[in-house]
Amino acid sequence: MRAKAFLVLECIVLGLGLLVFTPSANPTVSGSTSISYPSARQIGGGPSMEGANRTEPKPLAVWECVTSWYGEDFDGRPTATGEIYNMYGATAAHLTLPLGSIVRVVNPRNNHSQIVRINDRGPYIEGRELDVSYEVARRLGFDQRGTAKLRLELLEVPSRPNNPVHGE
Secondary structure, eight states: OHHHHHHHHHHHHHHHHHHHHOGGGSOOOOTTOOOOOOOHHHHHHSOOOTTOSOOOOOOSEEEEEEEEEEOTTTTTSBOTTSSBOOTTSSEEEESSSOTTOEEEEEETTTTEEEEEEEEEOOOOSTTOOEEEEHHHHHHHTOTTTSEEEEEEEEEEOOSSOOOOSSOO
16 A cells, blocks of 8 residues: 555656756747736735636646635745745745645635645644645635635746746
């Protein structure tokens, strides 16, 4: 059983490694079609981007995971990138995605979605893969439940590593 779990974990790590180190992981679009990714300012805490007229970027990878949220206890404290956590921003924590990655998080129960930027590490509770800010959980409609099974769509991986403060 442990060997099977190790093999699955190894496949996940190798797959994510390929996403990070493959040059074509962030496709460029030629011609008149344009994909516009939101800026960090739009992602960090501005109004929801739902309903805006924009071209939806195609995901590089899609998977489902158990997601939780974190709020007041961490508000105002530094994240893994060194920026200050804002519980009302559109940010998230993931253990292995590169810091600065852009992810669309979708709640299949109500079809609400939110684009977030990975700026922290966590969650550190077994069985959970993503921690979103309180505001993202509220917008997606699971703030009262605490956790939800959500769909993650990896939209962008940074082309160069961030220089995080906390040793990564």
